[in-house]
Amino acid sequence: MSTHYGQNRQYPLSYYAATSRNRLAFPALNTDVEVDVCVIGGGYTGLSSALHLAESGCSVAVLEANRLAWGASGRNGGHVGTGQRRSQYDLEKLYGRDMATKLWRAGLDAVALVKSLIERYQIDCDLQAGILHVAHKARLTAHYQADAKLLEKHYGYSNARFLTREEVCEELGSDVFHGGLQEADALHLHPLNYALGIGRAAHNAGARLYEGSRASSYESDSRGVTVSTTNGCRVRAKQLVLGCNGYLDQLEPRISGKIMPINNFLVATAPLGQEMANSLVRSRQAVQDSRFVINYWRTSDDTRLIFGGGESYRSSLPSDIASLVKKRITSIYPQLADAGIDYAWGGKLAITLNRMPQFGRLGSRIYFAHGYSGHGIPTATLAGKLIAEAISSRSEQFELFAALPTRAFPGGTLLRWPAMVAGMLFYSTLDRF
Numbered sequence: 001m002s003t004h005y006g007q008n009r010q011y012p013l014s015y016y017a018a019t020s021r022n023r024l025a026f027p028a029l030n031t032d033v034e035v036d037v038c039v040i041g042g043g044y045t046g047l048s049s050a051l052h053l054a055e056s057g058c059s060v061a062v063l064e065a066n067r068l069a070w071g072a073s074g075r076n077g078g079h080v081g082t083g084q085r086r087s088q089y090d091l092e093k094l095y096g097r098d099m100a101t102k103l104w105r106a107g108l109d110a111v112a113l114v115k116s117l118i119e120r121y122q123i124d125c126d127l128q129a130g131i132l133h134v135a136h137k138a139r140l141t142a143h144y145q146a147d148a149k150l151l152e153k154h155y156g157y158s159n160a161r162f163l164t165r166e167e168v169c170e171e172l173g174s175d176v177f178h179g180g181l182q183e184a185d186a187l188h189l190h191p192l193n194y195a196l197g198i199g200r201a202a203h204n205a206g207a208r209l210y211e212g213s214r215a216s217s218y219e220s221d222s223r224g225v226t227v228s229t230t231n232g233c234r235v236r237a238k239q240l241v242l243g244c245n246g247y248l249d250q251l252e253p254r255i256s257g258k259i260m261p262i263n264n265f266l267v268a269t270a271p272l273g274q275e276m277a278n279s280l281v282r283s284r285q286a287v288q289d290s291r292f293v294i295n296y297w298r299t300s301d302d303t304r305l306i307f308g309g310g311e312s313y314r315s316s317l318p319s320d321i322a323s324l325v326k327k328r329i330t331s332i333y334p335q336l337a338d339a340g341i342d343y344a345w346g347g348k349l350a351i352t353l354n355r356m357p358q359f360g361r362l363g364s365r366i367y368f369a370h371g372y373s374g375h376g377i378p379t380a381t382l383a384g385k386l387i388a389e390a391i392s393s394r395s396e397q398f399e400l401f402a403a404l405p406t407r408a409f410p411g412g413t414l415l416r417w418p419a420m421v422a423g424m425l426f427y428s429t430l431d432r433f
């Protein structure tokens with residue numbers, strides 16, 4: 001497995017890279033170009049921005065340091081949840097009902113957008129319906145019941161259903177959970193094939209995509225933005241979109257202190273056979289538990305369990321991801337003690353202090369969205385569309401997200417790690433007790 005975040009022309013070895021159906025290769029930028037919009041980062045944020053900008057008639061160049069969807073967009077759990085990363089209950093407390101309602105609608109719009117892009121561009125990405133949230137502590141079932149009631153009563157939404165302990169046991173073939181909340185409108189998919197499908201659509205719409213082209217710096221003045229790459233070429237543009245998320249590093253210090261990159265891990269077991277796979281998740285929905293460092297899983301078409309869990313906060317990935325994640329699997333499914341692990345990988349995502357995304361502008365020319373905190377498939381896809389709308393005219397939903405208050409991590413870009421790591425370790429220890 002590659003643990004390098006430098007300039008990388010290979011995808012890290014993962015189940016997704018091994019089963020990618022949409023092989024695309026784009027050249028590195030080898031000359032100076034001039035476009036309306038330069039996008040840095042070829043994940044969901046950057047590719048969805050490029051697609052929507054190109055469709056609205058802008059000329060666009062995407063600079064991706066490695067390969068398209070080389071970052072979190074090609075490595076994640078594939079869960080496409082409704083709403084936001086925080087529950088509606090939390091959002092009402094944080095921002096009031098009016099704002100919470102707008103955010104709820106934006107969350108539904110995001111899932112609908114993912115679905116419509118897949119349909120419109122015929123993206124072959126193993127799309128399936130449903131996510132089941134399961135409570136690892138009995139007292140948490142009350143939250144799920146309250147969430148389902150709140151959604152029904154105040155949002156007129158009846159597709160979130162509370163499941164009893166017995167129903168969850170029956171669905172999962174595991175008796176460690178105490179109840180659950182089923183999101184019927186949520187989805188799950190093959191994240192790399194989904195991202196590459198958006199990349200192909202952006203390319204067909206006229207966006208120029210450059211791989212192996214790392215932006216090293218940029219300058220902005222009254223006439224536009226000039227982006228320099230490590231290959232010694234430049235992109236001159238009227239606007240710039242930053243879609244680097246967990247891989248932003250020091251490219252834009254004015255915003256990097258508001259996000260924290262963390263590593264998260266996944267494995268794919270060897271094929272388990274249809275009978276065993278069916279017994280682990282009867283209805284093939286995706287599953288997430290209620291731990292602070294959540295476990296999340298689903299089964300694949302070829303009967304593997306794709307299971308995610310565990311975090312680390314260093315710049316490189318640990319070497320023993322397979323054994324770290326296997327322990328989590330067998331704590332839920334002891335029957336998989338002998339199952340082989342064929343693939344183990346990890347990736348970086350960016351979280352924010354309040355786990356809500358950060359959207360915004362720097363001056364009038366630079367747009368950014370990041371910090372999706374594990375909810376990036378729908379939100380980053382939507383972010384790209386909203387950025388495109390905000391650049392071409394005005395977008396109410398872009399302004400809605402941009403208005404969410406975001407605090408920097410204590411300690412700024414240099415010292416945020418020690419405080420955050422202590423906090424994360426504290427809460428992840430609570431998971432165990």
Ligand SMILES: Cc1cc2nc3c(=O)[nH]c(=O)nc-3n(C[C@H](O)[C@H](O)[C@H](O)COP(=O)(O)OP(=O)(O)OC[C@H]3O[C@@H](n4cnc5c(N)ncnc54)[C@H](O)[C@@H]3O)c2cc1C
Nearest residue numbers: 041043044045065071072073076077079215347375376377
């Ligand atoms: C293990 C894991 C599991 C996850 N599970 C889920 C899940 O189940 N559901 C969900 O909704 N979300 C999940 N997420 C989060 C989700 O994957 C991300 O929020 C989403 O992919 C972010 O997309 P992005 O385009 O903003 O960033 P990324 O996909 O990370 O893309 C950023 C890109 O920018 C490029 N880049 C960085 N700097 C430069 C530069 N200077 N020049 C050029 N290119 C640059 C990088 O190479 C990278 O390809 C998970 C994340 C991880 C890591």
